[in-house]
Amino acid sequence: MDCVIRIIAVVVVAATITVPILLRMTNSDEKHDQPTFEEQLCLDAVLEEENECKIAGVWKNQYSSYIRLTCSNGFIVGRYFSGDVNAGFYELAGRYQLPDDQTCILGWIIAYENELYGNSNSTTSFSGIHYQEEEMIRTHWLQTHNHPRDSLWKTTTINHDDYTKVC
Incomplete structure (x- = not known):
């Protein structure tokens, strides 16, 4: 026992x-x-007709913010995902030009309003360039926030981001 x-x-x-x-x-x-957040962004393949600018796809900047771009007929459309993946996304729209077959000059605007946070009363305009051999979109941006008129000097911030190709 x-x-x-x-x-x-x-x-x-x-x-x-x-x-x-x-x-x-x-x-x-x-x-x-x-799948990780990044893998989820890459699940939807970009169609050839959505890549006339030769840079359509998912890009990530140095702060882990993502953009997903498509482009045709000189127009860019897509989504911006901030470094906080739980913040949802913001729509973006812009234009591009191809001065040669190795370069894309582009610009887009984001109005910070989404279902999760509503209207943030700010916009950012990005202006950038992509050299094919570099596989990077180099941008400068202006972000404008709503402030009272007597604080006009506070309304706009300038900075830069470099985006590298994810997929």
């Missing part, structure tokens, strides 16, 4: 140790089955 109790005790202890380990392994495997 003492031997049976010891065997049961060993089985109970082994189960107590093994089951949580197996559960952790199962849960960690499930996390790998779900």
Whole structure:
């Protein structure tokens, strides 16, 4: 009888140790089955007719913000995702020109209004250039916020972002 109790005790202890380990392994495997945010952005392929500017797709800047662009007939449309992936997206629209087959000059505007945050009372205009051999969109931007007229000097910020191709 003492031997049976010891065997049961060993089985109970082994189960107590093994089951949580197996559960952790199962849960960690499930996390790998779900695509990352970046992978989700790349799921929809860009059609050839949506890539007349030769730079359509998903791009990421140095702050982990993403843009997804398509382009045709001189127009750019897409979405901007801030570094906070839970913030949703903002629509963007713009124009592009191709001075040669290796360069794209482009500009787009984002009005910060979405379902999650509503109207943020600000816009950003991006102006940039893409050299094909570099695989980077180099931009400068102006962001304008709503401020009272006596604080006009606070309304506009200027900076730059460099976007690298994701997919």
